[in-house]
Amino acid sequence: MTLTAEDRREWEGLVSMGKSETRKLAHARILLQAYEAESEPGRTDEGIAQALDVHVRTVERVRTAFV
Template sequence: MKKYIVTLTADERQALLDLISAGKASALKLAHARILLKADAAEGGPAWPDDRIAEAVEVSVATIERVRQRFVEQGLEAALVRKTQARPSRQRALDGRAEAKLIALACSEPPDGRKAWTMRLLADKLVELEIVPSISDETVRRSLKKAN
């Protein structure tokens, strides 16, 4: 038993048909439009089962379930487009100022008893100088490689 039933109005159905016939949208948007048209349980709609839609549109059943749910809960436009991320994937460890300080530190004289700076020494020094709260030596290496 399906939890989210798609019932399109005549205007929504026509908008989806126009979108598909134009073919000027992203592949994801067109696939979601096809899913909604095939899942339409309104009067005159095909109301295909999810496994048949998955085979026809070449997506997973889970994708169809998510599109159905988004259509019922948030509407047509939300079902057609990709969800926006709530937050950025990751925060940068070193911004421009911190990178400049790292480069200046790497170009300076190494600590007493050392011939050269190591990545670990640079990372520890950045934390000691309170430039960053914590940082890995791999991040230091990547930043220096990018700057070089």
């Protein structure tokens, strides 16, 4: 999965503001973790789900929706 610099800034902005809907914040965190996972090949959807305390299926759905 790849994010443009603009996408990354947008998602990081949502996370740092903390005023968006809970779902949007969770999705932003998932996308940022998935983006960072590209540079860390050992990181999996399961690892992201565990780190963010969400279900693996949620991580999969967010990735699919974004791509």
